Amino acid sequence: MKDNEVKSSTAIDPAAYAAATTALRAEALRLLAAGAAAAVVGYRAGRRGSAQPFVATTPEQAAELIFTPACVNNLALYLTKAKKEVSRRGKLAIVAKGCDLRAIFGLIGESQFKREDVILLGVACAGVYRAGISGAPSLTEATLASKCKECTVHVPTGVDFLAGSLPEIPPMAAEEAAALARLEAMTRQERWAFWKEQFSRCVRCLACRQVCPFCFCEQCLCDRNRPQAVESTPRPAGNMSWHIVRAMHLAGRCAGCAECERVCPMDIPLNLLNRKMAQELKTLYGQEAGLEVQEKGPLTSYHEKDDESFIK
Amino acid sequence: MSKSISEKNLHALLDRLITGGARVVGPKRAGTMTLYEPLAAGNELTLAELPRRSSKETFFPVCEPILAYAKEEGKMTVTDVDLSALPETVLIAARPCDAAAPGILDAVFSWDYHDAFYLERRRKATIIGVACTSADDACFCTAVGLNPGERQGSDLFLAPLQGGGFAAEAVTAKGETLLSAHADLFAAGDGTALPLATPGAAPLDLGRIKTWLDANFEHPLWNQYAEICAGCGACAFLCPACHCFDISDEGSELKGERRKHWDACGFGKFSLHASAHNPRDVQPQRYRNRIMHKFKYYRDKFDQTLCTGCGRCIRVCPVGIDIKEILDEINSN
Numbered sequence: 001m002k003d004n005e006v007k008s009s010t011a012i013d014p015a016a017y018a019a020a021t022t023a024l025r026a027e028a029l030r031l032l033a034a035g036a037a038a039a040v041v042g043y044r045a046g047r048r049g050s051a052q053p054f055v056a057t058t059p060e061q062a063a064e065l066i067f068t069p070a071c072v073n074n075l076a077l078y079l080t081k082a083k084k085e086v087s088r089r090g091k092l093a094i095v096a097k098g099c100d101l102r103a104i105f106g107l108i109g110e111s112q113f114k115r116e117d118v119i120l121l122g123v124a125c126a127g128v129y130r131a132g133i134s135g136a137p138s139l140t141e142a143t144l145a146s147k148c149k150e151c152t153v154h155v156p157t158g159v160d161f162l163a164g165s166l167p168e169i170p171p172m173a174a175e176e177a178a179a180l181a182r183l184e185a186m187t188r189q190e191r192w193a194f195w196k197e198q199f200s201r202c203v204r205c206l207a208c209r210q211v212c213p214f215c216f217c218e219q220c221l222c223d224r225n226r227p228q229a230v231e232s233t234p235r236p237a238g239n240m241s242w243h244i245v246r247a248m249h250l251a252g253r254c255a256g257c258a259e260c261e262r263v264c265p266m267d268i269p270l271n272l273l274n275r276k277m278a279q280e281l282k283t284l285y286g287q288e289a290g291l292e293v294q295e296k297g298p299l300t301s302y303h304e305k306d307d308e309s310f311i312k
Numbered sequence: 313m314s315k316s317i318s319e320k321n322l323h324a325l326l327d328r329l330i331t332g333g334a335r336v337v338g339p340k341r342a343g344t345m346t347l348y349e350p351l352a353a354g355n356e357l358t359l360a361e362l363p364r365r366s367s368k369e370t371f372f373p374v375c376e377p378i379l380a381y382a383k384e385e386g387k388m389t390v391t392d393v394d395l396s397a398l399p400e401t402v403l404i405a406a407r408p409c410d411a412a413a414p415g416i417l418d419a420v421f422s423w424d425y426h427d428a429f430y431l432e433r434r435r436k437a438t439i440i441g442v443a444c445t446s447a448d449d450a451c452f453c454t455a456v457g458l459n460p461g462e463r464q465g466s467d468l469f470l471a472p473l474q475g476g477g478f479a480a481e482a483v484t485a486k487g488e489t490l491l492s493a494h495a496d497l498f499a500a501g502d503g504t505a506l507p508l509a510t511p512g513a514a515p516l517d518l519g520r521i522k523t524w525l526d527a528n529f530e531h532p533l534w535n536q537y538a539e540i541c542a543g544c545g546a547c548a549f550l551c552p553a554c555h556c557f558d559i560s561d562e563g564s565e566l567k568g569e570r571r572k573h574w575d576a577c578g579f580g581k582f583s584l585h586a587s588a589h590n591p592r593d594v595q596p597q598r599y600r601n602r603i604m605h606k607f608k609y610y611r612d613k614f615d616q617t618l619c620t621g622c623g624r625c626i627r628v629c630p631v632g633i634d635i636k637e638i639l640d641e642i643n644s645n
Contacts (some may be wrong), residue, residue, distance in 0.1 A: 205576070211542050265365075267344040
């Protein structure tokens with residue numbers, strides 16, 4: 001009994017994930033068999049204990065769907081025009097963790113598709129693995145992604161179907177908030193030096209852009225060369241411009257799925273930038289991205305009460 | 313006669329090369345990871361893990377200027393890069409999957425066009441390979457004809473010994489020259505080598521894969537495996553063998569550079585025509601090019617495979633695309 005107590009206070013019970021998998025398979029099977037969805041965008045198991053995005057199109061494929069702590073991807077990406085080869089299949093059902101759902105609501109708010117165009121298969125999620133985990137270790141403070149330790153949307157709402165239920169989650173240190181606090185405590189010069197160092201490592205593989213549900217521009221400003229707005233070669237000045245332009249473009253839109261940070265091969269802590277922007281938006285306009293479908297974000301709308309003190 | 317070198321003497325060798333003006337590039341701790349970077353001293357060398365990026369950047373940098381221009385008083389001057397200023401380079405402790413790659417790339421960089429930037433760096437470089445003693449579940453060098461003790465591409469080859477130090481073996485004349493020039497740092501005898509890594513990937517039938525690729529430019533497999541591809545360049549950028557680059561003119565009307573920088577076939581812009589037509593319109597078509605280039609086109613042209621099985625693309629892929637899984641599938645067809 002005592003052993004169990006210790007266990008429950010350190011690791012998250014994997015049974016909840018297995019239950020969610022069973023529920024998702026049954027619902028996907030129902031939707032695909034009835035023709036209610038042309039495809040179900042979910043996850044399937046990879047060769048190395050990993051999970052990867054999967055587009056199930058037949059009732060048989062419904063049985064391949066899984067939900068495990070390795071299901072890290074934000075699948076909202078596949079609803080955007082950047083992934084037209086998926087979205088043009090017809091009506092899609094999509095598996096969404098709470099954090100992914102925020103991006104989906106954001107995309108609906110930006111008129112990328114309509115709520116009724118998509119079937120939302122929400123999944124109660126206690127958390128997913130941090131980057132670099134292989135195999136299937138137990139889900140503890142050491143293996144859990146930072147974003148999950150401060151998650152406020154474990155159980156998605158406003159969905160068409162909810163799979164699984166939330167297991168007990170032990171208290172965990174808010175490491176990302178602590179990292180942000182350390183950055184905020186720096187002088188401007190120190191902070192500039194910090195980001196300069198971080199961005200100097202960027203090789204411009206653009207993984208951050210390509211996995212971001214909100215980077216759906218068909219012509220990215222940063223790809224333009226006539227005239228060139230941002231240097232596209234991986235050099236310090238252009239790298240700095242690229243990441244700052246991206247942070248500004250995501251302000252008020254990014255809902256904090258932290259996919260950009262997870263996929264960065266150079267380990268640049270990009271979500272700290274996004275989170276800082278989100279915090280500013282909350283302070284200035286009381287807005288939080290993706291908690292509900294909004295027609296306009298604070299940076300694309302005007303209110304008489306808006307703070308104009310910055311206009312000198 | 314077999315030789316060996318202690319870790320201390322290896323560091324002393326590197327210090328001596330650095331002091332002598334050579335650029336010594338090797339695995340070095342860089343923040344949260346290990347990268348092949350210029351070493352300031354021999355003791356910066358670390359063999360603990362496979363560097364995050366391959367060693368191709370020793371010869372083919374992420375970005376380099378290929379000319380500079382300036383306009384002064386209405387007069388434009390264009391300056392070439394002085395390649396003679398490139399330093400003699402020693403690449404130390406390249407794992408077999410990295411050491412083998414430059415030899416494969418030489419074919420394309422000296423084919424119809426001779427890439428002076430790459431070739432001059434290659435001419436001035438000596439590669440010291442190191443036997444690999446740790447593999448993970450993404451490693452598959454043994455599937456593509458290499459192995460953790462492979463000497464291909466190395467001028468000098470080191471094998472870690474039990475109790476420390478390395479057995480040293482000259483593989484080429486270049487390696488022999490380096491070894492004899494610093495003979496005082498090497499001892500006779502080779503000791504007992506540490507066991508090699510065991511990647512556990514069975515050899516693929518690369519001829520069979522090529523035959524399948526010859527016949528299946530159009531096949532449902534591409535969509536099945538690559539519909540989810542997000543279209544970034546992480547796989548290509550970490551790959552020891554991917555070598556596509558773009559050329560960009562950057563700067564102002566008055567001053568600037570023409571730069572050669574890494575490109576990737578996963579990018580939507582990669583094959584975008586000036587007319588706005590893109591022959592590779594969707595991501596599975598772009599991913600198909602990655603496999604075709606590595607296992608068909610490069611064999612057609614140069615009779616070599618453009619993959620060393622380092623596994624970096626598998627580890628880094630944001631959406632978990634696993635080239636080994638795809639090759640296994642093709643191999644079994």
